[in-house]
Amino acid sequence: MQSQTNYAGIDISKLFFDVAISIDGRYEHYKFSNDEAGFRSLLKLLSLDSQVVMEASGPYYLKLACYLYRNGIAVSVVNPLVIRRFCQMRMTRAKTDKKDSRMIAEYGKTEKPALWKIPEQQVITLQQMEALVLNLNKEITALSNQLESFTHSGMLIRQLEKMIRKELVHKQKRLQELTDVMEKLAEQHYAEMLANLESIPGIGKKTAMMLIVLSGGFSRFDDHRKLSSYIGICPRIFDSGTSVKGKQRICKMGMSRIRAMLYVCTWSAKSCNRSCKELYDRLIAKGKAKKQALIAVANKLLKQAFAIATQKTKYNENYSNNICF
Structure with a gap:
């Protein structure tokens, strides 16, 4: 019989990290220094069936995450925004390191996030x-x-x-x-991935390099939708019943620089990239605003980039349908 995963939540800062570990159905709270001594103290409390969940808090999480990974402990690193939304859904008002670590553990137990591995x-x-x-x-x-x-x-x-x-x-x-x-x-x-990405009409060298940097060589995301959400160009619709109506906007939760670079790429792509041109013309014909159509083109470019990078091929408009363009 497979043992049940024991989730531990960590709220980490520059000098310290708070840990919430479920023991006999209740959470025990610990606080350690964010250094080797603190890492060793935490490791003594964990077992091989433990899974540690922490937020991607700037650079502060990386050293601890690497230490745990190298010592055989399963680690999940989660976007802080995801944890914040989870807390809002639970109507949690208190904001303390102790409470945060417990909510991170609860998130792990409920959502069972994917495992993290050390980046190259x-x-x-x-x-x-x-x-x-x-x-x-x-x-x-x-x-x-x-x-x-x-x-x-x-x-x-x-x-x-x-x-x-x-x-x-x-x-x-x-x-x-x-x-x-x-x-x-x-x-x-x-080199090969850069060359393949640059073969996409509309995407230049700087944009291709930026996409590789943000995606960890296209290894951090399972599909293009997650990458789109991470960058912040996924559509968000304000439409509920008959009383709440609004325009479709992009969800600006990602990186402004890569969004700006992709937006610039759309001006070329809507003319020289066949799939993007067809999408742009179709949306304009339906009466969509030009900016909205360009955002859709940016998503199309991102989808093409994900397919090109993960399938290790160059752009070919005659075979675009075969590689999920």
Whole structure:
């Protein structure tokens, strides 16, 4: 007879993590330091039939998740938004680390999330580089806006303007260097996948690389719908009975940068990608708004990218139906 899985919920932060473990039908709560000593203390409380569930809380979960995985403990890493929605469904109002860890354990027991495995090193490195790229872009935008504001004031002295422009050039140079390193790393490990993705009309090299980074080489998601939801371009409809009516919008719970890149790709795809063009023309003929049609095209591109990457083939519009385009 197969033993029952014993779920443990972990709410983790930079310095500590709270653990809720079900023992004899009730939850026991523990608090440990987020370091090797805390990891060893937790491991003593777990058995081989335990499954630990934790949120993907920035970088803080990764070291503990890797430690448990290497010691034979089943681990699930869940999007924090999913846990938040689960708590809302349970009408949970209290917000404490102790309560959160228990709700995470309850989520594991109820939903039985998929098991996590350690990402490959190049995936982690590319994701860390992408985080740096995002921060640099924000800094460049903020500095550019500040320069424009100072210039319009009419009171900007030449010395300060030179300092700001010099800093802008420095940040832009760092951004280009980091982007070049990312491209080389992606080509080193995902050369075939990059080439296949770039064969899709409308998708360029930067978008292809970004999709590989976010999806862990298209290994993190079972189907294109989950990837679409993660990125945040899945449609969300406000329509309930006769009293609640609204426009169809995208669910902006994902990453703004990749959404923007995909949206730009749609302008080319709606003309040169046959499946995307047919979809766009059909929606426009039905009276749909252009933006709504372009969002549908973005989803179509994502579906094509998922099929191309997972089936290791190049785009061919004559055989699009055979690979789920």
